[in-house]
Structure formats: C-alpha cells, structure tokens
Amino acid sequence: MAFEQQLRVPGPTPIPERVMRSAARPMINHRGPDAAVIIRDLVDGLRWGLQTENDILLFPASGTGGLEAAVANLFSPGEAGLFCSIGSFGDRWADIAAAYGVEAVRLEIPWGEALDPEDVDRVLAEHPAIEKVCVTHNETSTGVVNDMRSIAAVVKGRGKLLAVDSVSGAGVMPLPVDELGLDVVVTASQKGWMAPPGLAMIAVSPAAYRAAAAARCPSFYFDFARQKGFIDQGTTFTTPPLGVMYALQEGLAMLREEGLENVFARHQRVADMIRAGLVAIGLRLLAPEAHRSNAVTAVHSPASSPEQLKAFLAALRTRHGLVLAGGQGQLAGRVFRVGHLGFIEERDAYSILATIEQGLADHGLLSRVGLTVAAAQRVARGTQAAPEPAGAGR
Amino acid sequence: MAFEQQLRVPGPTPIPERVMRSAARPMINHRGPDAAVIIRDLVDGLRWGLQTENDILLFPASGTGGLEAAVANLFSPGEAGLFCSIGSFGDRWADIAAAYGVEAVRLEIPWGEALDPEDVDRVLAEHPAIEKVCVTHNETSTGVVNDMRSIAAVVKGRGKLLAVDSVSGAGVMPLPVDELGLDVVVTASQKGWMAPPGLAMIAVSPAAYRAAAAARCPSFYFDFARQKGFIDQGTTFTTPPLGVMYALQEGLAMLREEGLENVFARHQRVADMIRAGLVAIGLRLLAPEAHRSNAVTAVHSPASSPEQLKAFLAALRTRHGLVLAGGQGQLAGRVFRVGHLGFIEERDAYSILATIEQGLADHGLLSRVGLTVAAAQRVARGTQAAPEPAGAGR
Numbered sequence: 001m002a003f004e005q006q007l008r009v010p011g012p013t014p015i016p017e018r019v020m021r022s023a024a025r026p027m028i029n030h031r032g033p034d035a036a037v038i039i040r041d042l043v044d045g046l047r048w049g050l051q052t053e054n055d056i057l058l059f060p061a062s063g064t065g066g067l068e069a070a071v072a073n074l075f076s077p078g079e080a081g082l083f084c085s086i087g088s089f090g091d092r093w094a095d096i097a098a099a100y101g102v103e104a105v106r107l108e109i110p111w112g113e114a115l116d117p118e119d120v121d122r123v124l125a126e127h128p129a130i131e132k133v134c135v136t137h138n139e140t141s142t143g144v145v146n147d148m149r150s151i152a153a154v155v156k157g158r159g160k161l162l163a164v165d166s167v168s169g170a171g172v173m174p175l176p177v178d179e180l181g182l183d184v185v186v187t188a189s190q191k192g193w194m195a196p197p198g199l200a201m202i203a204v205s206p207a208a209y210r211a212a213a214a215a216r217c218p219s220f221y222f223d224f225a226r227q228k229g230f231i232d233q234g235t236t237f238t239t240p241p242l243g244v245m246y247a248l249q250e251g252l253a254m255l256r257e258e259g260l261e262n263v264f265a266r267h268q269r270v271a272d273m274i275r276a277g278l279v280a281i282g283l284r285l286l287a288p289e290a291h292r293s294n295a296v297t298a299v300h301s302p303a304s305s306p307e308q309l310k311a312f313l314a315a316l317r318t319r320h321g322l323v324l325a326g327g328q329g330q331l332a333g334r335v336f337r338v339g340h341l342g343f344i345e346e347r348d349a350y351s352i353l354a355t356i357e358q359g360l361a362d363h364g365l366l367s368r369v370g371l372t373v374a375a376a377q378r379v380a381r382g383t384q385a386a387p388e389p390a391g392a393g394r
Numbered sequence: 395m396a397f398e399q400q401l402r403v404p405g406p407t408p409i410p411e412r413v414m415r416s417a418a419r420p421m422i423n424h425r426g427p428d429a430a431v432i433i434r435d436l437v438d439g440l441r442w443g444l445q446t447e448n449d450i451l452l453f454p455a456s457g458t459g460g461l462e463a464a465v466a467n468l469f470s471p472g473e474a475g476l477f478c479s480i481g482s483f484g485d486r487w488a489d490i491a492a493a494y495g496v497e498a499v500r501l502e503i504p505w506g507e508a509l510d511p512e513d514v515d516r517v518l519a520e521h522p523a524i525e526k527v528c529v530t531h532n533e534t535s536t537g538v539v540n541d542m543r544s545i546a547a548v549v550k551g552r553g554k555l556l557a558v559d560s561v562s563g564a565g566v567m568p569l570p571v572d573e574l575g576l577d578v579v580v581t582a583s584q585k586g587w588m589a590p591p592g593l594a595m596i597a598v599s600p601a602a603y604r605a606a607a608a609a610r611c612p613s614f615y616f617d618f619a620r621q622k623g624f625i626d627q628g629t630t631f632t633t634p635p636l637g638v639m640y641a642l643q644e645g646l647a648m649l650r651e652e653g654l655e656n657v658f659a660r661h662q663r664v665a666d667m668i669r670a671g672l673v674a675i676g677l678r679l680l681a682p683e684a685h686r687s688n689a690v691t692a693v694h695s696p697a698s699s700p701e702q703l704k705a706f707l708a709a710l711r712t713r714h715g716l717v718l719a720g721g722q723g724q725l726a727g728r729v730f731r732v733g734h735l736g737f738i739e740e741r742d743a744y745s746i747l748a749t750i751e752q753g754l755a756d757h758g759l760l761s762r763v764g765l766t767v768a769a770a771q772r773v774a775r776g777t778q779a780a781p782e783p784a785g786a787g788r
Contacts, residue, residue, distance in 0.1 A: 004420065012421040012636060023637060024418045026398060027406040027590060029717045060592055061615070062454045062632035068615040099614040190633060196421060198454055198592040198635030218612065220493040221455070221462040238456035239584060241592030242406060243417060243637050323423045 005317070008352055009325040010140045010168055010296035012190040012197050013342030015247065019194055022250035023243045030242060036234025038245055042201075043231065045252030049193070049260065050170060050185060052177035052203050057227045059200045060241045063167035066186035066200030067093050069222035070163045074132050074184065074208065076216040077101035082123055082133045084151075087111050088141035088328045093134050093165060100217045105130060111142050111330055112298070114291035117150040124158050132161040132211065138169030141328040143298035143337060144287045145173060152180040161211055167191060171255065172267045172295045172341045183208040189244050192267075192295065194251035194342045198244035204228070267294040270340050270349050273379045277353035277372030278338075281360070286335055295341035298331070302365050306333025316359040322352065349376050399711070402746055403719040404534045404562055404690035406584040406591050407736030409641065413588055416644035417637045424636060430628025432639055436595075437625065439646030443587070443654065444564060444579060444597050446571035451621045453594045454635045457561035460580035460594035461487050463616035464557045468526050468578065468602065470610040471495035476517055476527045478545075481505050482535035482722045487528050487559060494611045499524060505536050505724060506692070508685035511544040518552050526555040526605065532563030535722040537692035537731060538681045539567060546574040555605055561585060565649065566661045566689045566735045577602040583638050586661075586689065588645035588736045592638035598622070661688040664734050664743050667773045671747035671766030672732075675754070680729055689735035692725070696759050700727025710753040716746065743770050 007014050015023075028034045043056045050056075059065060071093070075081055080103040083094035090108075097104040107123050109115055115135065124130060133155045138145045148164065155162040163184035166175050170185065171192025177185050183205040190197035204212075204224055212224045220226075221238070230237045255263050271294040275285060278299055286298035303309040309326070313336060316322045325337040338352060353372035360366035401408050409417075422428045437450045444450075453459060465487070469475055474497040477488035482505075491498040501517050503509055509529065518524060527549045532539045542558065549556045557578035560569050564579065565586025571579050577599040584591035598606075598618055606618045614620075615632070624631045649657050665688040669679060672693055680692035697703035703720070707730060710716045721729040732746060747766035754760035 005422065007421055007423060009423050009425075012424065012633065015421055020418045020420075024414045026414075027401055027409055027584070028399065029401060029403050029719070030406065030591075031403075031719070032711070032717065060454065060456045060459065062634070064632040065454065065615050096614045099617075100612040188633070190421075196635065196637040197424075197633045198638060218494040220490045221459050238458040239406065239582070239591045240456070241590065241635060241638065243590040243641070244592060244635065247637070317426070323426065325423070325425070 005321045005323050006351065007323045008339045009323060010337055010339035010341065013194060013339065015196060016194055016251070016254060016343050018254060019247045019250045023196065023247035025246050027242055030240055031235050038249055039231060039234050039236070041249055042245060042252065045249070045256065046201055046203070048256060049252065050175060050177045050203050051179065054177060054203045054205050055228055055231070057202045057204055057224060057231060058236055058240060059202070059222060059227065060198065060238065061200040062197060063186065063188035063200060064092065065222065066167065066188060066202050067165055068096050069200065069202060069219070069224070070134065070184050070186055071097045071100050071102065072217045072219035072222050073212040073224045074161065074163060074215055075100065075102045078103060080105055080127060080130050082107060082120070082127065082130050084115050084120060084133065084135045085109065086113065086115055086136060086142060086144055086146065087139035089139060089165060089167070090136045093136070102217070112144065112286045113288065114144050115146045115151060117147070117154045120151055121154045124155070124160065130160065132163065134163045134165070137164050137166035137175060138173065138293050138295050140168045140296055141331065142286055143293045143296045144291050145169065145293040146291070148175060148180060152182060156181045161207060168295050168341065171263065173293070174264055177203055189248050192341050193248055194254065195247035196244055198241040199248060266345070267341065269380070270344050270346060271297065273346065273349040273376035274338060274340050274352060276379045277349070277376040280371045280375035281357065281366060295339070297338045297340065298327070298335045299338065301334055301336065302360060303363070308363065309333060309336065312359055312363050312365070315362060316355065320355045320359060322355045346380055399715045399717050400745065401717045402733045403717060404731055404733035404735065407588060407733065407738070409590060410588055410645070410648060410737050412648060413641045413644045417590065417641035419640050421636055424634055425629050432643055433625060433628050433630070435643055436639060436646065439643070439650065440595055440597070442650060443646065444569065444571045445573065446597050448571060448597045448599050449622055449625070451596045451598055451618060451625060452630055452634060453596070453616060453621065454592065454632065455594040456591060457580065457582035457594060458486065459616065460561065460582060460596055461559055462490050463594065463596060463613070463618070464528065464578050464580055465490045465494050465496065466611045466613035466616050467606040467618045468555065468557060468609055469494065469496045472497060474499055474521060474524050476501060476514070476521065476524050478509050478514060478527065478529045479503065480507065480509055480530060480536060480538055480540065481533035483533060483559060483561070484530045487530070496611070506538065506680045507682065508538050509540045509545060511541070511548045514545055515548045518549070518554065524554065526557065528557045528559070531558050531560035531569060532567065532687050532689050534562045534690055535725065536680055537687045537690045538685050539563065539687040540685070542569060542574055546576060550575045555601060562689050562735065565657065568658055571597055583642050586735050587642055588648065589641035590638055592635040593642060660739070661735065663774070664738050664740060665691065667740065667743040667770035668732060668734055668746060670773045671743070671770040674765045674769035675751065675760060690731050690733050692721070692729045692731045695728055695730060696754060697757070702757065703727060703730065706753055706757050706759070709756060710749065714749045714753060716749040740774055
C-alpha cells in the first residue's frame with residue numbers, strides 16, 4: 001500500500017500545499033469588496049497566462065460546461081458550424097452542438113493524429129456558410145496537441161470565428177490568444193493552473209460578443225454578456241465556487257513567480273523526460289512526434305489484453321500509489337495515459353517512470369529495470385538531444 | 395477593524411473547521427474507486443437530509459445551474475409551465491424558462507408575501523395544458539418560506555409534476571421530499587449543508603425522468619439521464635468539484651451526528667432568537683409571521699435613505715466584521731437581510747444581535763442598547779413563547 005497517492009491522470013492534477021492552504025480560507029460575501037479583489041486578480045492572472053487582453057469570464061462548471069457555454073453563446077439552432085475533432089473531447093464538443101440543434105459539420109481525424117490545417121481550409125471552402133470553427137488545442141484523450149498557430153492562420157485568414165478548447169492545454173503549452181486571434185478559449189481550474197476542479201474560465205473576444213448578441217441558442221446560466229456585466233463589477237452572476245477561486249488565485253501566483261516561459265519550459269522538460277523514459281523500455285507512444293502533448297502522454301498498452309492492462313493499472317494504484325488513466329472511448333483497453341501537467345517537476349518524472357517500470361516488471365512485462373530513469377536523466381542533463389518541441393505557438 | 399469576518403449573508407455560510415480541513419484533502423482520480431465511495435456517501439447523506447429514496451444527481455454548478463437543469467430536462471420549447479414567484483429567485487426561474495422558449499405562465503406574488511395554494515389551484519384550473527409547476531421553497535430575497543405541504547397537495551392532487559427550488563431551504567427547514575411527492579428538488583452546497591459553493595444537488599423522481607425523456611429543450615451538460623448513468627456507476631459525467639464534495643461529505647457527517655430533527659430545531663431556535671431580538675428594538679420584519687424563514691430574515695430598513703442603509707451595512711462590515719446582505723431587485727435599499735442558516739448556533743445569535751445594535755447606535759438609529767440580546771435570551775430560555783413555526787412540512 002501507499003500512504004498517499006501520486007495522482008498522474010490528465011486532471012485533476014495534484015495541488016501544491018500553498019494552494020491547498022489558500023483554498024481553505026473562510027468564506028466571504030461574493031457580492032462584497034473582498035470578492036471583487038479576488039475576481040480582478042484572477043482575471044489579471046488568466047490574461048497573463050493566456051497572453052490576452054480579452055475579457056475573462058468565470059463560471060461555476062467543469063470544462064465541459066465551458067464548451068457548452070461556447071456553443072450556447074455563439075450559435076443559433078440550424079446554423080452550420082465546423083467542429084474539428086481529434087479525440088473524445090472534440091467529439092463531445094460536436095455532440096453538445098448537435099444537442100442544441102446546431103448543424104455540426106464534423107471534421108474527424110483518426111484518434112492519435114493531429115489536425116491538418118489544410119483539411120480545415122478545404123472544409124471551410126466546401127461550406128462557405130460556416131462562420132464559426134471549434135478546435136481542440138490539447139486532446140486529453142490521445143495526448144495529441146494541435147498546431148494552433150497554423151490552424152488559426154487558416155481560420156482567421158478566412159475571417160471566421162475560432163473557438164478553442166484549451167481545457168488541458170492552457171498554462172501548460174503556449175497559446176498566445178491575442179497573437180493568434182482566438183475568439184473564445186475555454187480552460188478549467190483543475191489542469192495546468194494547479195487548482196481543484198469547479199471553475200471554467202473563458203477568454204472572450206469582442207467579435208465573440210458580437211456573435212453572441214446575434215446567436216439564438218438558449219443561454220442563461222452560461223450567458224456571456226450577462227456574466228461580463230457582473231465580472232466588470234467585480235462579482236459573478238451566480239454564487240461562484242469561492243474555494244476553487246482562492247486556490248486558483250494562489251496557483252496563478254505561483255505560476256507568475258515562476259514566469260510563463262519557465263512554466264512552458266518545465267512542462268516541456270518533464271514531458272521530454274517521461275517520453276524518453278517510456279521509449280527507452282520499448283513502449284510506443286500514441287501521438288506522432290511533432291504533436292506530442294506536454295500535458296499528457298498516451299502509451300500503447302504493453303499488456304496482452306485489456307484485462308491485463310486494467311490489472312496493471314490497478315496494481316500501480318493499490319500497491320505503488322501511482323494513479324494513471326486508462327483509455328477513453330475507442331482507446332479503452334488499448335492505451336494508458338500519464339498526466340504530466342500542473343504541479344509536476346523533474347523529481348516527479350523519476351518517480352513516475354521508476355514506478356511504471358516496477359509495475360511492468362511485477363506483471364512480467366519487463367525483464368530489466370533502471371532504463372527509464374537513466375534515459376530521463378540524460379534528457380535532464382541535456383546529454384541527449386530533446387525531441388523537437390511540439391504544438392502550438394512555436 | 396475585525397480580524398475575521400462573521401459572514402451572515404444567506405449563503406455562502408461559514409464553514410466549520412472540520413469541514414474546511416476535509417475540503418483540503420488531496421485530489422483523487424474522479425473515475426476511480428475512491429471517488430465512488432465519496433459519491434455514494436454524498437448520495438446517501440442527501441437522501442437522508444431530503445427524506446427521499448429518489449436519485450440524487452450532482453452537477454458542478456451554482457444553485458442557478460440547478461434551476462436551469464430543471465428547465466432544460468423537464469420542458470419543451472413552446473410548452474406552457476407554471477412558475478410561481480414570491481421574489482427574485484422565483485423570477486429568475488421563470489426567466490430561465492423564457493430563455494429556453496418555454497411559455498412561462500407566471501404567478502407573481504408581491505415580494506414579502508407567501509404563495510397561496512388556492513391561487514396555484516386556480517391558475518392550474520385556468521391552464522389545463524400545464525403539466526409542470528415550479529415553486530420556490532425558501533425565497534432567499536425576501537426571507538419568506540412557502541408552505542410546501544399544502545402547495546404540493548394542490549399540485550400533486552391535480553396530477554402535475556412539481557419542481558422545487560430549495561437551494562436555501564433544504565437542510566434548514568423540513569422538506570420531506572417523498573412524503574410530499576416532490577419530483578425535482580434543487581439544492582446547493584453552500585447553504586444549509588455547510589460546504590463551500592460549487593455543487594448543485596438535485597433529487598429526481600421516476601416521473602421526472604419520464605418527463606425528461608419526452609422533453610425537447612436542449613440539455614447536455616445538465617442532462618439528468620446521462621448523469622444518472624454515471625452516478626449509478628460511482629462517478630460523474632464531467633470532472634466534479636472534488637474539494638466541494640470532500641467538504642459536503644464532512645458537512646453531512648456533522649448534520650447526521652446532530653440528527654435531522656435537531657438540525658431543524660436548531661435553525662428554528664436561532665431564527666426565533668434573532669427575530670425576537672430584532673423586533674425588541676422596533677425593527678420590522680418583511681415576512682408575515684406564518685411564513686418566516688428559518689434560513690434568512692429580511693428586515694425593513696431602519697435608515698432614512700438607501701445611502702444611510704448602505705453606510706450602516708458597510709460600517710458593520712468594516713468596523714465590526716459582521717457581513718449582512720442588502721436587498722435584491724425591487725427591495726434594494728429598502729431591506730437588509732440576516733442569514734442564519736448552516737453553521738450557526740445560539741452564541742452566534744447573541745453576537746449578531748449585539749453587533750447590529752451597536753451599528754445602529756453608531757449611526758444614531760438606536761438610543762438604548764442591550765434589548766436584542768435580552769430578548770433572544772428569553773427565547774433561548776423558553777420564558778417567552780416562540781412564534782409559531784412556519785413553513786414546509788409542519
């Protein structure tokens with residue numbers, strides 16, 4: 001058994017002690033001056049992290065709630081929209097749109113691959129009526145990160161609105177919202193921002209507000225314009241999740257002390273270390289090299305059956321205290337996933353790798369141990385060239 | 395100045411130390427066996443508190459999100475529904491319905507009064523096509539509690555579905571869900587349950603699921619049937635607010651140790667004490683005697699202007715650390731509100747009353763102090779007959 005779990009799913013992420021202590025501050029009146037100070041600080045911090053001057057709207061919700069907010073505010077029933085999916089969460093966004101009566105034109109990429117900007121361009125050329133495009137930045141189910149710079153160039157080049165699911169990407173990998181011209185960016189507290197789940201944060205451009213004013217899907221709880229009015233006054237329309245906000249405030253403070261480039265570099269380094277370690281023992285990564293996420297790595301199952309994979313993950317958890325994620329949807333039983341976003345450092349990479357190795361050996365899936373950590377150490381020492389950096393904004 | 399605020403708005407309520415420490419437990423995998431244990435415990439505890447065998451669904455949301463969930467699941471666009479409003483939150487529920495294209499037939503009672511079951515009966519007779527009725531149990535904006543027993547008798551007597559906003563009433567005043575036959579009951583973590591905000595909890599009857607299966611308003615994030623499938627498996631559809639759930643688990647444990655009848659009796663006693671104290675210095679309560687809420691008391695402003703009321707409330711906060719709420723909507727500037735729900739005991743009533751008295755004296759609105767606490771003590775000692783108990787379930 002293990003006294004404390006090492007939680008390495010792709011969110012929720014572990015919470016730093018400083019953040020957890022902040023979360024436990026007494027409740028306050030969410031209509032009072034103390035709440036206004038916190039809300040303004042969160043808006044400032046998120047603008048910093050997302051590199052934007054756009055409004056930041058806060059909603060008591062999970063990331064999926066943020067995706068629903070984007071649909072409800074941007075679209076009208078019967079309107080066609082382009083939904084680019086490279087995995088489970090891309091599919092979900094299109095499903096939400098369909099539930100709202102939006103004509104979701106789906107550009108579906110095989111799970112494990114990245115979106116090709118030329119495909120986006122082609123579909124937009126085929127569907128000139130489409131005015132809004134929804135794209136996943138980091139696909140949590142596959143560990144694939146899309147190249148948002150080239151995708152944004154295509155979409156914005158055609159004058160379309162671009163909404164981005166960066167629930168698990170923002171604060172982990174660069175996503176310079178204003179530079180790329182992103183209109184709606186959805187993220188959530190429990191990923192790179194090192195806070196507990198419960199808050200969806202959405203960056204909204206002036207063009208997105210204009211679209212929202214014309215859109216006719218029903219939105220009340222998630223209404224952008226109403227929430228903006230309250231946030232501008234230093235409060236929120238409905239009672240906000242104060243504990244999560246206290247935590248997020250402290251998480252953002254830690255990230256700002258570290259510096260944004262350092263945050264991205266840390267995630268790059270730790271992800272490189274973990275990937276190098278896994279590859280060193282012959283494991284195969286799902287994502288293509290140019291699109292490997294620094295937030296989560298999906299690994300082809302080393303087990304002989306879905307049942308053996310399940311037993312391996314269960315033993316990691318119960319015997320070694322390491323909690324990894326299985327596969328979602330069509331990848332269930334076929335991959336496992338290592339989350340390496342948020343509160344993670346080099347030392348954690350060693351611990352994760354050594355424990356995975358130990359678990360594989362326990363199950364007769366590995367004969368020699370020690371290779372993963374040595375490979376990670378080489379990456380950390382810079383004696384082995386790190387793989388090319390992948391993903392957005394580079 | 396005050397070192398620590400005494401938060402006495404009608405939610406969020408103060409959090410007991412035990413609960414706050416529980417909220418700060420490490421994050422876990424919300425798809426794993428540990429989360430299943432917590433979710434099942436929350437469902438058990440809420441069934442106990444709501445006196446129901448119905449399903450309990452959990453959503454990452456504020457109470458308003460819960461009200462939207464009820465609309466999105468129960469209604470179809472163009473369908474007529476009866477929305478009975480006795481204040482701000484009743485109005486909000488009808489506004490949500492209107493946003494979804496529901497034909498919201500509004501039975502609007504002057505703010506400060508309770509709903510008359512005969513009016514409900516009359517409107518239902520006039521609108522035979524209406525199949526679903528939405529009613530506020532405890533109206534947070536006015537401190538009025540509706541008599542849910544007689545209202546339920548009318549609505550269920552006509553074979554209609556009854557949805558109840560008990561965001562601020564449940565866990566404070568009796569609401570025996572199964573005995574009254576309530577189909578949907580919405581509550582939220584930050585009220586009587588003594589946890590931070592962030593979780594909406596909804597009790598759903600089999601008849602409500604049948605209605606949801608036929609309803610055509612768009613629902614995805616708040617979809618009852620999908621969430622039931624996940625809750626039955628010990629998880630939730632989207633990432634849940636784990637910290638809030640840890641806290642709610644401990645809050646429910648404390649309430650169960652106290653006993654449900656004792657919880658209701660404590661709220662009754664403390665509310666009686668506060669009301670007696672306020673009345674003893676000539677303050678006038680908004681709610682009629684038979685419908686006074688044990689969760690919140692709205693008091694007619696003792697000030698000569700809205701500005702003086704605002705200054706009085708600000709001075710209470712900054713000088714004495716007591717945070718009360720002003721009026722909402724049409725009552726802004728005309729009342730102040732004392733929250734007395736959740737984590738509150740007799741000693742708090744004394745402190746609240748003495749501080750209000752002190753603040754009134756500071757502002758020249760009271761010449762003699764000491765009367766409020768003496769009146770409250772008489773109630774506590776039982777030497778003064780307590781007012782008749784009000785509200786549901788009696």
